[in-house]
Amino acid sequence: MSDAAERTYDVVVLGAGSTGENVADIVVRGGLSAVVVEPELVGGECSYWACMPSKALLRGTEVLAEARAVPGAAAAVTGEQDVAATLARRDSFTSNWDDASQVEWLDSAGIDLLRGTGRLDGERTVVVTDDEGGTVRLTARHAVAVCTGSMAAVPPIDGLADVDPWGPREATSAKEAPARLLVLGGGYVGCEMATAWQALGSQVTVLQRGERLLPALEPQAGKAVGSALRDAGVDVRLGAEVSAARRDGTEVVLTTADGAEFRGDEVLVAIGRKARTSEIGAETVGLEPGEYLSVDSTLRVAGMSWLYGVGDVNGRRQLTHMGKYQARQAGAAIVARARGEEVDTAAWSPFVDTADAVATPSVVFTSPQVASVGRTAAQAEEAGLPHRVVEYPIGSIAGAALFADGYTGTAIAVVDTEREVLLGVTFVGPAVAELLHAATIAVVGEVPIGRLWHAVPAYPTISEIWLRLLETYRG
Structure with a gap:
């Protein structure tokens, strides 16, 4: 890094995804200085590997189904979906995995960017290391906001980590449809990606450990989505507990507890997520690496006056719109406290708890x-x-x-x-x-x-x- 080895800001934000961007924007608009630290792409998971590319993959299938359900319009549908064009459109929504426009926005908003991996190093301190080993030590006058998000979890199934499985990132960024795709998990991601890739040319098999898809939702939802997936040609297996995985040549082979084998060219693991806190220096401030951050209604970490955990990293509601919502709450609290104002957490709690706990909106973009x-x-x-x-x-x-x-x-x-x-x-x-x-x-x-x-x-x-x-x- 060519910059000075030490810098001070009012607020240091770890992670330049949509949550981190919004925290920084709120505090800068409140009159504070802010820097965001990001080792990958500015814009984060939603922009490049989640919400945007996944919905772009699904939209063409949805439009075709709608047109075919309307006589007159259906007559105009004379061919199948152009897979290459669909993938190209997906790429356009990710800006071909180029974050130049997002960096430009940060600059226009008066937010500094530091490329590299940030780790806490005691109270109000973050050490950033770039790809070449250079370091910058950041000190926060008022707050450090951890917005590092979450990452796909891989269950401890014998051999699974060794078969080079897809996670959601690989599923949304693949350059072509695998001939056969095994999907481990029947939640939001598993059902959406099964819908997308079956329509784009893969033969998809979904292996769901439980007895229904989308188990967190009303039973009618999983039943309807399961029926639609089967009608589309997906092999949906419920009560399928995968016990082992291996490579047989180029094939992935999954074995279930009852001895059945399922073969594919790729396997997508979509069984949930885990906190991205293992490498952030949590232990330097008395926190447990790898655990979700416990926060109050202002998103301040329990027992800390200066540390905030915002978005997926606190495990409350792992959705982009909820990360942005929490960012607005955290940003407002940081600004108020920096001004010496009292923040009545008891007054905030009913509203935040309502949104985060009992009134969170979500959409599964299946058919x-x-x-x-x-x-x-x-x-x-x-x-x-x-x-x-x-x-x-x-x-x-x-x-x-x-x-x-x-x-x-x-x-x-x-x-x-x-x-x-x-x-x-x-x-x-x-x-x-x-x-x-x-x-x-x-x-x-x-x-x-x-x-x-x-x-x-x-x-x-x-x-x-x-x-x-x-x-x-x-x-």
């Missing part, structure tokens, strides 16, 4: 889509909340019938029967992602059912599902 927010029926039961579950077939709505012939989908509302507010909402069906924010507002705002009755949906749109859910609830 059909699954859009959900709040508690499932099982979670309401576990929490001991008095509730009633209301379901309605979305396909019976005029707007859905216009959207696609044979539209199939389900809306599920979990209603608190004492307070008569929504605890959670799930939509399963084509294009339901765009229904989600209305549900998020209703759940977060705890809008009474009696009040929602007067939020009249436009006709003929799929949003009429709200009226039908309320009618069903009222009986």
Whole structure:
């Protein structure tokens, strides 16, 4: 590094993903100086290996399905998806894995960038090492924000680490479709990538240890996605516990506990994530390397006045939009404390806990889509909340019938029967992602059912599902 060996800033941010960028932006706009430290690409996981490339891979398949479901338009669909063009479009959304535009944005926002690996080295101190071994020692006047995110976890299955498995990064950045793709795990990533690569030419097999796909969501979601995957040609195996992996020539071979073997050209491991804290110097400030950071409602690490853990690194909700949300909370708290203002964490907690714990919106961009927010029926039961579950077939709505012939989908509302507010909402069906924010507002705002009755949906749109859910609830 050619810069001075020591520098001081008001705030040092470890990680220049979307979470780190937003923390830095908030504090700079609040009048503080900030530097972000990044060993890879500015923009992070979402921009290059997660949200953006994965949705670009899926979008063409979705559009073709929508066109083929509308007579007249279907006649114009005379060929199959152009795989090369789809991959090229995916590459355009990642800027071909070039972060020049993101670096330009940092500069325009008045945020400094330091390329290299940052490690904590005691209180308010970060040592950054570049690829050539040069170091810079950073001191933070007010705060260090750890925004290093999470990374794909590889389960301790015999031989799995030795077969050079794909993680989500490899699955979203692959230059061609493998002839046969084994997917280990039936959660969000596993289902999305199975949908994408089956449509782009792979023969996909999904091996899910549990008895349903998308186990964290309503059972209807996993059932619908599983049926759609099978209809598309995916081999979906439930209750398949993989016990060993090996290479047989160029093939990957997975063996299940019952002795069955599954062969493929690549295997995607999509069983979850782990905190990216092993190499950040956590031990120098009394924290356990490799563990998620325990934080309060302002995202400040427990027992620390100056250290913040924001986004995936705290393990609360590992979604890009929630990392950005937390970044806004943490940035505001850092600025307030730097000004000597008292931050009432007790006042913040109900709102942050609502968003992070019980009202987090998410979308699985499979075919059909699954859009959900709040508690499932099982979670309401576990929490001991008095509730009633209301379901309605979305396909019976005029707007859905216009959207696609044979539209199939389900809306599920979990209603608190004492307070008569929504605890959670799930939509399963084509294009339901765009229904989600209305549900998020209703759940977060705890809008009474009696009040929602007067939020009249436009006709003929799929949003009429709200009226039908309320009618069903009222009986």
